[in-house]
Amino acid sequence: xxxxxxxxxxxxxxxxxxxxxxxxxxxxxxxxxxxxxxxxxxxxxxxxxxxxxxxxxxxxxxxxxxxxxxxxxxxxxxxxxxxxxxxxxxxxxxxxxxxxxxxxxxxxxxxxxxxxxxxxxxxxxxxxxxxxxxxxxxxxxxxxxxxxxxxxxxxxxxxxxxxxxxxxxxxxxxxxxxxxxxxxxxxxxxxxxxxxxxxxxxxxxxxxxxxxxxxxxxxxxxxxxxxxxxxxxxxxxxxxxxxxxxxxxxxxxxxxx
Amino acid sequence: xxxxxxxxxxxxxxxxxxxxxxxxxxxxxxxxxxxxxxxxxxxxxxxxxxxxxxxxxxxxxxxxxxxxxxxxxxxxxxxxxxxxxxxxxxxxxxxxxxxxxxxxxxxxxxxxxxxxxxxxxxxxxxxxxxxxxxxxxxxxxxxxxxxxxxxxxxxxxxxxxxxxxxxxxxxxxxxxxxxxxxx
Numbered sequence: 001x002x003x004x005x006x007x008x009x010x011x012x013x014x015x016x017x018x019x020x021x022x023x024x025x026x027x028x029x030x031x032x033x034x035x036x037x038x039x040x041x042x043x044x045x046x047x048x049x050x051x052x053x054x055x056x057x058x059x060x061x062x063x064x065x066x067x068x069x070x071x072x073x074x075x076x077x078x079x080x081x082x083x084x085x086x087x088x089x090x091x092x093x094x095x096x097x098x099x100x101x102x103x104x105x106x107x108x109x110x111x112x113x114x115x116x117x118x119x120x121x122x123x124x125x126x127x128x129x130x131x132x133x134x135x136x137x138x139x140x141x142x143x144x145x146x147x148x149x150x151x152x153x154x155x156x157x158x159x160x161x162x163x164x165x166x167x168x169x170x171x172x173x174x175x176x177x178x179x180x181x182x183x184x185x186x187x188x189x190x191x192x193x194x195x196x197x198x199x200x201x202x203x204x205x206x207x208x209x210x211x212x213x214x215x216x217x218x219x220x221x222x223x224x225x226x227x228x229x230x231x232x233x234x235x236x237x238x239x240x241x242x243x244x245x246x247x248x249x250x251x252x253x254x255x256x257x
Numbered sequence: 258x259x260x261x262x263x264x265x266x267x268x269x270x271x272x273x274x275x276x277x278x279x280x281x282x283x284x285x286x287x288x289x290x291x292x293x294x295x296x297x298x299x300x301x302x303x304x305x306x307x308x309x310x311x312x313x314x315x316x317x318x319x320x321x322x323x324x325x326x327x328x329x330x331x332x333x334x335x336x337x338x339x340x341x342x343x344x345x346x347x348x349x350x351x352x353x354x355x356x357x358x359x360x361x362x363x364x365x366x367x368x369x370x371x372x373x374x375x376x377x378x379x380x381x382x383x384x385x386x387x388x389x390x391x392x393x394x395x396x397x398x399x400x401x402x403x404x405x406x407x408x409x410x411x412x413x414x415x416x417x418x419x420x421x422x423x424x425x426x427x428x429x430x431x432x433x434x435x436x437x438x439x440x
Contacts, residue, residue, distance in 0.1 A: 167383055171366040204313060213317050 040244045042252050049253035054128070058121035062149075063240065065114040069152075070233065072107040080159065082225035084218045087161035111153055118149050130254040138246040141239055148236050155228035161221060169224070170216050176207035183207060320344050322420040329416060329440055332356055337372045337390060347406060347418055348372065348379075352391060357437040358418045359392045360404040370403075379403070393426065402426040407435045 007013055008021070022028040032043045048054050079098060080090045094101040122142065125131060131139035158169045177185040181192065184205040192199040202214055212219030247253065324345055332338065332351040341347045346369070348359040361369050368383035378395075379388040386397030393402045407422035416438065424430035431437070 167368050170368065171383065174367040203317075209312050212312075212314060214319060218318075219314065 040241065040248065042248045045252050046255055048255050055253060056120060056124050058117050058124055062114055062117045062121055065110050065117060066236065066240065068110045069107060069114065072103045072110065073229065073233075075103055076107055077229060082159065082221050084161070084221065087159065087221060091160045091162075111156060114149060115153050118146055122146060128254060135246075135250045135254065138243060138250055141243050141246065145236060145239050145243060148232055148239070152228060152232050152236070155224040155232065158216070158221060158224045159228065166216050169220065173207050173210055173216065176210055177205065179206045324418055325411065326358075326416040326418055328414055329356055329410065329438060335390075337374075339372060341418070342369075345418070345420065347420070349408075349416070349418070350390060350392075354440040355437050356408065356416070356440070357392075357431075358406040358408045360406060360420075360423065362404070363399060364394065364401045364403060365397070365399040405431060405436050408438055409435060410438060 001009075019030040019034060020027050022031045029043050032038045032041060076094070079094055079101075081087065091104065094104040125139070125142065154169075154172060158165045177183045179186045181188040182200065182205055183189060184200050184202050184207075186205075189200040189205070190198075202208065208214065210220075210223070211217075212223045324341070326341060326349055332349065334351050334353055336351060338349040341349060342361050346361045348361060350357055350359055363370050363381040363383065363386055365381065365384055365386045368381050370379040370381040370386065370388065372378075373380050377390060379390075379392075381387075381397065381399070384398050386394060386399035388394050388399070388403055391402075392405065394400070402425070405424045405426075407419040407424070409417050409419070411417040422435065424433055424436040
């Protein structure tokens, strides 16, 4: 009995893989159906679905970059403290002192690349008309994923806590002042008055909720950190699962027009 | 076997609730289920609102919006005082006999300009907006002059700046008596 047969006949192997080797068509199907990770993927796909000239693989690359960002991000969390005292120096330390601190640059470049590839993915889906029925719902999920990716990029931008970060978020969050009804300088906010008390002012509007205070400060750093590391990635992971599952349920990657 | 559709129709709820056992049964279910769902919905809504409210802190480590800034005699004509910029975000400027408090927030996108003494102008490092000493914009993308805060002289003779009220030139508010001190 060869070593390979010995392993494949062991109880450990059989407890994990409960089917014969995928040598015939039936067992190749069983592999896809019984594996937690593979079952999101269709059992069989059209040739067109893996043609690079058709898909550009931009969705796949975006997902790969999300995995890169998740792994490098978790590693960075071991060194980064989101406080006014430590934030900037921790980033400098990662760049100058920490062995393989280049992971931080990987995280940064990966983020830039992910924003580019997700736009190219949207572009491809639009050009190939893949948003049309029955894929309208998955297009909407994709749009939400696009917005979440941009928000991940925006919240991560503040964390180095240098001048560029602080003023970029100051400028960016100032837009929230002009939110209709919910921003204290936005249209309609002046009408939300009860008994002479303004409901929406600089201490209660959308910008305040985003920043945790009236200007970009320590509360903002903490809020963006929590959003960047926990809240947004969880939402993205959930929606990615739905997105992939719906690709399969909606008939696989769309064919050429 | 009886044909489909011949099943006896469910008894109609009694016209007067509670007048017989079945009516009593319906009343209990209607009210208890109704009450339970109502309570569930209300508590869910309350929890959602409470969670939203939780995100708005009640105590902030921000400097007070009103502060004292010495006596008017300390300010010399033509000088931009930067002492209160770091903590309060305010320049106090005296031009001739007029003292006013300028906001250090650029009216373009909210960065903080610098006062350039040699060039006698405020210059924003973000996108290059320029403002004269009186706060009026003259170069770059800023669409309107810097804002001024309420300034007055308190009972003890000291200048009091109140950041909760602002005055905008384009709205004609700089002529307001609270927008500046005239010596």
